[in-house]
Amino acid sequence: MAMSIEGMVYFLLLLDVIIYTGMTITKNWHKKKTHIFWKNIPLDPFLNIYFLVLAGWLGFALYRLGFLF
Numbered sequence: 156m157a158m159s160i161e162g163m164v165y166f167l168l169l170l171d172v173i174i175y176t177g178m179t180i181t182k183n184w185h186k187k188k189t190h191i192f193w194k195n196i197p198l199d200p201f202l203n204i205y206f207l208v209l210a211g212w213l214g215f216a217l218y219r220l221g222f223l224f
Contacts, residue, residue, distance in 0.1 A: 161222045165214060172210045179203045 175196075182198040217223045 159222050161217055165217055165223065168210055169214070172206055175206060176203055 179198045
C-alpha cells in the first residue's frame with residue numbers, strides 16, 4: 156500500500172516532535188547559544204508533553220482511518 160500525503164505530513168510532524176524534544180532536553184546548552192531562531196522557540200517541558208500527546212493522538216487517528224501503514 157502506498158503512503159498517502161497525510162502519512163507523509165504526519166511523519167514530518169513526528170520528526171519535528173523528536174527534534175523539539177531533543178532541544179527541550181538539552182535546553183541548557185541552547186540557552187548559551189545566541190541564535191535568533193532558538194530565542195523564539197519556547198522550550199517548556201509542559202509544552203513538549205502537550206506536543207507529544209497531540210502528535211500521538213493524531214497518529215492514532217490516522218492509523219484508525221487507514222492512512223498510516
